[in-house]
Amino acid sequence: MGYGNSLGTPSLGNMQSLAVDTQSLGALKLQAGKNSPEAIKETAKQFESLFMRELVKSMREATMKSGMLDNPGSDLGTDLLDQQLAVSMSGQPGGLSDLIAQQLTRQMGITAEPGTDAATPTRPQTLGSATPSTAPRATASDATLPPVKIKRTPTESQASFVRQHSDVASKVEKATGIPASFMLGQAGHETGWGRAQIKTKGGGNSFNLFGIKAGASWTGKVAEVTTTEYVNGVAKKQVAKFRAYDSYEDSFKDYARLISESPRYAKARAQTGSAQAFASGLQKAGYATDPEYAAKLSRAINTTLHLRRLQV
Structure with a gap:
C-alpha cells in the first residue's frame, strides 16, 4: 500500500489505508519524526491498525474452513476485508492509538496543543485497584508486539x-x-x-530482580543465597553469590x-x-x-x- 508519489510528503489527512510493508512503515517513521501532533496521531492510528489486523487474522486462523469455496481469490478478498476492518476499528476515542500517541509525545518531548489526543487522555488509564499514578504505563512496544494468548487469568x-x-x-x-x-x-x-x-546476609533487600550473579568482574555489593541449579538436567542446591543494588x-x-x-x-x-x-x-x-x-x-x-x- 502506498501513500502517494513521495514517501516524504504523504497527506496525513488522506491516510485511510493500512501500513503493511516496510516502505509504508518507513513513511510512518518519517512522519512521526516531524514532531507534529498530527503526524504522531496518524502514526499511532496506523500502529493500532496493524495490531487490530493481526488480532483479526488470529481469529480467522482459529476458525475452521469449510473447504468448499476456499481459493486464492477468496483468501485475497478476506484479507482486504480484514484490512479495511482493522482501519475502521482504529483511531477511536479512548482507544489504543491514544495511548501510543501519548507515549510518543512524551518520548519526543512534544507539548501538544490543549485538547488534542496526543496530550490529553480521554480517561484515566487504570488496572484493577490501580490509580492513574500507579497504573502500568504501556509503551509503544506493548502495542506493536504480536497478540498474546494466556491460559490463566493474571493474579x-x-x-x-x-x-x-x-x-x-x-x-x-x-x-x-x-x-x-x-x-x-x-x-x-x-x-x-x-x-x-x-535477601542480603542481614535480611535486607538486594533489589536484584533478575537473578544476576556476582562474577569475578563485579565490584559492588553481593548477597549469598542457596539456589537451585541444573547440572546435566539434574536439580541441585548450591550456594551462590548474587549482585546487590541500592x-x-x-x-x-x-x-x-x-x-x-x-x-x-x-x-x-x-x-x-x-x-x-x-x-x-x-x-x-x-x-x-x-x-x-x-x-x-x-x-x-x-x-x-x-x-x-x-x-x-
Whole structure:
C-alpha cells in the first residue's frame, strides 16, 4: 500500500489505508519524526491498525474452513476485508492509538496543543485497584508486539508487581530499546512476582530482580543465597553469590546493560520482536540452567504484556 508519489510528503489527512510493508512503515517513521501532533496521531492510528489486523487474522486462523469455496481469490478478498476492518476499528476515542500517541509525545518531548489526543487522555488509564499514578504505563512496544494468548487469568499479585515496576521498566526501555514487558516478565518470573526476592546476609533487600550473579568482574555489593541449579538436567542446591543494588531501578539498568553489551546475549537482544524468540535466545545463551526456562519465561512475558494492554 502506498501513500502517494513521495514517501516524504504523504497527506496525513488522506491516510485511510493500512501500513503493511516496510516502505509504508518507513513513511510512518518519517512522519512521526516531524514532531507534529498530527503526524504522531496518524502514526499511532496506523500502529493500532496493524495490531487490530493481526488480532483479526488470529481469529480467522482459529476458525475452521469449510473447504468448499476456499481459493486464492477468496483468501485475497478476506484479507482486504480484514484490512479495511482493522482501519475502521482504529483511531477511536479512548482507544489504543491514544495511548501510543501519548507515549510518543512524551518520548519526543512534544507539548501538544490543549485538547488534542496526543496530550490529553480521554480517561484515566487504570488496572484493577490501580490509580492513574500507579497504573502500568504501556509503551509503544506493548502495542506493536504480536497478540498474546494466556491460559490463566493474571493474579492480583502479578498485576501489583507489574504496577509497582512499570514506570522504571518503561524508562529503561526508552533508553535501551528492550521492551518493558520483557523485563517485567523476566523480573516477575525470577522473583515469583515479588514473593521470593534475594535477601542480603542481614535480611535486607538486594533489589536484584533478575537473578544476576556476582562474577569475578563485579565490584559492588553481593548477597549469598542457596539456589537451585541444573547440572546435566539434574536439580541441585548450591550456594551462590548474587549482585546487590541500592534500588530496583539500578537492577533494571544493570540487567539492560548486561543484555545490551554482552556478546553472549547478542542474538537474544536481536529478537525483541518476539517474546518466545527472546526467551529462547536467553536460554541458549546460558542465562539460566533450567531446561524449561524459555517456556516459563515466555508465559511470564505474555502475562505482563496482557496486563499492560488491559489498561487501554
